[in-house]
Amino acid sequence: MSKRERKSLLYYWSIRYFTILFISIMILGLLAMYVFNRNAISAQYTSVENMVGDLGAVAQDNHGRLPQIPDMEGFLGKLAERHNLQSRPIMFILNRDGQVVQQYPSVPPEEIKQMMMRIPDMMSGDAQVIKLEAQQDQEPYLAGIYPIIIESSKAGYALYMAPQRNALDGMFAFRYPRWILLASFLFIGWGIVHVLTRRLIKPIQEAANAAKQIVAGNYNLQFRNDYKEKEIHELTHSFQEMADRLNRLEKLRTQLLAGVTHELKTPVTAISGLVQAVRGKVVEGDEAEAFLDHCMNECNRLQKMVEDLLDFNSFAAGNIQVDRELIGIQTMLTDIVERWSCVQERHSIEVKLEAPVPAANLQLCTDPIRIEQILINLLNNARDAIVAEGVVIVRLDTTARYCHISVHDTGCGIPVAGQKDIFEPFYRGADKRTLVHGLGLGLPFSRMIARSLGGDLVLTHSSTNGSIFELIVPLES
Structure with a gap:
C-alpha cells in the first residue's frame, strides 16, 4: 500500500472545480473573441460597401463626379460617420478607363499604389470590397469599388478606402481593471465551489467517522436525516440501518454466548449428577435404570444441539442439498400433520388441515424432506406458543406461480419489538429464554431451506390472538 499522504476531497474538488472553471472561461472567452472579431470584420466590409455605394449614387446624380x-x-x-467608419476618408472617382478624375485627400497613403495595380481586376466586375496587403506594421486597408451607371452604361467607378481595424484592440484597453474583474470572478466562483464542496463532503466525513467507530466496536450511532439530496439521504440512511443492524447482532451475539453456555451446561450438569448418583450407589435397581435413561435423554438433547450448530454452519455456507421430485402436495401435508399429531403429548391442541378442492390433485416438484423440516419446525413453534388449549391450522392456497402453505396458531403471538429479529440466528424471545430450550436456529434454518427451494418463509401476521407463518414454494422448478 502506498504511504503517500492522502489529500482531502475538499482539496481535490476545489482545485478541479477551479481548474475547470478557469479553462471553461478561457475557452468561452477565446470563442467569444473569435466570433466578435469575425462579426466586426464582416461589419467593416459591409460599411465600406455601403459607403462606396453612396458615393457612387451621388456621382451618378452629378454626371459621374462628386459635387465641388x-x-x-x-x-x-x-457620410462615413453614418456608416460607422471612424478613420479619415480616402475617396477616388475613376472614369471608364480607370483614370483618376477626382480624389480626396490630395496625398493618398502608400497603399494606393497596390490598389492601382489591382484596379483592372476590380473594374471587370460589379461592386465589391477587397483587402489590401498591410505595409510593414500598419493595418491593412479595405478597398471598395462601385460602378457609376449613367444612361445604362458605365461612366466610371467610385472607390473608397478605409483601414481594417482590429476589433480586439479595444477589448484589451484598460487591461488592469479587466484582469482584476476576471480574477475577482474566478475567486468568487472558487469560493462558491468551495462552500458547495464542503456541504457535499460533510455527510461523507460523517460516514467515514461512523465507519471508524463501527470498526472500534461502537454501534450506537445517530445520523442526521434532514438532508434534502436523495443520494446523501440514502447514504446516511443506509449507514444508520447498518449500525442499527450491527447493534442488534452484537446484542444477539451476547445472548448467544449466554444462551449456548446455559443450554450446553444444563444437560452436562444433569448427566454428571445422574452418573455420580448411580456410581456412588445412591440409587440402585430400577431407579438406577431410570437415572441412566434420563442420562441418555440428556445426551440426545446435547447431541441435537451440536448437530443444529453444525447444520447451521453448513447451511450458512450455502451447502444445502436439495433433491426434487414430483409429489402430491395435499397428500404430503396430510401425512406430515398426522405423524406430527401422533407424537404430541398434549392432547389439548387441535390440528386442522384446510385446502381448496383444486389443490387435491396439485402436484409440486420440490424436496419433500426439506418441506417437512420446515413444517415440523413451524408446528413445534405453534405448539410452544399455545399455553393451554388451542388450535393449529395448516392452510394450503395457490396462485398462478406459487404454492402458499400457512401455519396459523391461537397462541400468545410475538411482540412487535421482536418480530424483526425472529429470523436472526440464535435469537430467542424473552419468554423462550426461560421456558423453552433451544439455540434459536429453527426459523433461520427454515428460511434458508425455503430460499434454497426458490421460495421464502415470512411472518404474515402476529398479535395476542396468534401468529401466521407462510411458506412460499414455486409451482414450477
Whole structure:
C-alpha cells in the first residue's frame, strides 16, 4: 500500500472545480473573441460597401463626379460617420478607363499604389470590397469599388478606402481593471465551489467517522436525516440501518454466548449428577435404570444441539442439498400433520388441515424432506406458543406461480419489538429464554431451506390472538 499522504476531497474538488472553471472561461472567452472579431470584420466590409455605394449614387446624380463643395472633408466625414467608419476618408472617382478624375485627400497613403495595380481586376466586375496587403506594421486597408451607371452604361467607378481595424484592440484597453474583474470572478466562483464542496463532503466525513467507530466496536450511532439530496439521504440512511443492524447482532451475539453456555451446561450438569448418583450407589435397581435413561435423554438433547450448530454452519455456507421430485402436495401435508399429531403429548391442541378442492390433485416438484423440516419446525413453534388449549391450522392456497402453505396458531403471538429479529440466528424471545430450550436456529434454518427451494418463509401476521407463518414454494422448478 502506498504511504503517500492522502489529500482531502475538499482539496481535490476545489482545485478541479477551479481548474475547470478557469479553462471553461478561457475557452468561452477565446470563442467569444473569435466570433466578435469575425462579426466586426464582416461589419467593416459591409460599411465600406455601403459607403462606396453612396458615393457612387451621388456621382451618378452629378454626371459621374462628386459635387465641388468647399468642405469635401466634412461631407465625406459625415457620410462615413453614418456608416460607422471612424478613420479619415480616402475617396477616388475613376472614369471608364480607370483614370483618376477626382480624389480626396490630395496625398493618398502608400497603399494606393497596390490598389492601382489591382484596379483592372476590380473594374471587370460589379461592386465589391477587397483587402489590401498591410505595409510593414500598419493595418491593412479595405478597398471598395462601385460602378457609376449613367444612361445604362458605365461612366466610371467610385472607390473608397478605409483601414481594417482590429476589433480586439479595444477589448484589451484598460487591461488592469479587466484582469482584476476576471480574477475577482474566478475567486468568487472558487469560493462558491468551495462552500458547495464542503456541504457535499460533510455527510461523507460523517460516514467515514461512523465507519471508524463501527470498526472500534461502537454501534450506537445517530445520523442526521434532514438532508434534502436523495443520494446523501440514502447514504446516511443506509449507514444508520447498518449500525442499527450491527447493534442488534452484537446484542444477539451476547445472548448467544449466554444462551449456548446455559443450554450446553444444563444437560452436562444433569448427566454428571445422574452418573455420580448411580456410581456412588445412591440409587440402585430400577431407579438406577431410570437415572441412566434420563442420562441418555440428556445426551440426545446435547447431541441435537451440536448437530443444529453444525447444520447451521453448513447451511450458512450455502451447502444445502436439495433433491426434487414430483409429489402430491395435499397428500404430503396430510401425512406430515398426522405423524406430527401422533407424537404430541398434549392432547389439548387441535390440528386442522384446510385446502381448496383444486389443490387435491396439485402436484409440486420440490424436496419433500426439506418441506417437512420446515413444517415440523413451524408446528413445534405453534405448539410452544399455545399455553393451554388451542388450535393449529395448516392452510394450503395457490396462485398462478406459487404454492402458499400457512401455519396459523391461537397462541400468545410475538411482540412487535421482536418480530424483526425472529429470523436472526440464535435469537430467542424473552419468554423462550426461560421456558423453552433451544439455540434459536429453527426459523433461520427454515428460511434458508425455503430460499434454497426458490421460495421464502415470512411472518404474515402476529398479535395476542396468534401468529401466521407462510411458506412460499414455486409451482414450477
